[in-house]
Amino acid sequence: MVAPRVVVVHRASEWTELLARHGTRGQVAFFLQQRDQSPAEVSARHDELDAALSTVAAGIPSDWRRATVERAELSRFAFEPEDVVLVVGQDGLVANVAKYLDAQPVIGVDPAPGRNAGVLVPHAPAATAALLARVRQGIAAVHERTMVEARSDDSQSLVALNEIMIGQPGHQSARYLLEVGGIVERQSSSGIIVGTGTGASGWCRSIARIQAPQLLLPEPTEQVLAWFVREPWPSPTTGVDLIAGRLDGDRLALRVESDTLVAFGDGIESDRLSLRWGQRVTVGISPRTLRTVVA
The missing domain is CATH 2.60.200.30 (Probable inorganic polyphosphate/atp-NAD kinase; domain 2)
Structure with missing residues (x-):
């Protein structure tokens, strides 16, 4: 029997995108300071997302298969019918992934409580293990969104x-x-x-x-x-x-x-x-x- 697969969907942080564009942390900090933005705040949001992704990864059973996909790669990613999809990010990221799915259950995880509305990402990263267990047992409460x-x-x-x-x-x-x-x-x-x-x-x-x-x-x-x-x-x-x-x-x-x-x-x-x-x-x-x- 094939082990279940969890697909973790996330969006690259602002810091990651800026680092890819400018090459070094120093250049990123200079770019942000020139625009009256705080490098420390952007870096802190990156660390917050990174910590949430680490907590989510730790909550996935060791015998499950796993895959990770960034938002920019969604159109090229092949979801499997039995996947469980873990979306870690803003509410809009759930909407981004929705059109690529066909009945797979989606667990929305909020990496930044208080900054997101949390309508589609109501769960804390620490709840991952318990939610996956409920999905596997077939007892998870699910909303069928039109x-x-x-x-x-x-x-x-x-x-x-x-x-x-x-x-x-x-x-x-x-x-x-x-x-x-x-x-x-x-x-x-x-x-x-x-x-x-x-x-x-x-x-x-x-x-x-x-x-x-x-x-x-x-x-x-x-x-x-x-x-x-x-x-x-x-x-x-x-x-x-x-x-x-x-x-x-x-x-x-x-x-x-x-x-x-x-x-x-x-x-x-x-x-x-x-x-x-x-x-x-x-x-x-x-x-x-x-x-x-x-x-």
């Missing part, structure tokens, strides 16, 4: 944990025909956001406060999405009646009327769908979920 998916009519697809944004790549006005709930409207706007209950604690909540304060945002495990049109522009040919709502099983559809629009998830513009004039894209609930271990 994800959002965009599909284009040329078979491109994209999945995200928090939200998908559709807009103009240069952040100018996006022109499109929007269809939702059987209603169709031609619009010109800064783009459309479709978010999950997990995303409702971040960008979507910020937009909802201004755009639709009465809209009931979904819970993380609820099979519902929330959508918002950013800064719709009223004109003789474009309307502003469709600005926000909920998607409960149905899908939002958009037909591109700009030269190019893009769709990207969780703020990662480098991984995106490119949509040309006349193309149609739909956004709805993904059949995949993110399984986060809560206890």
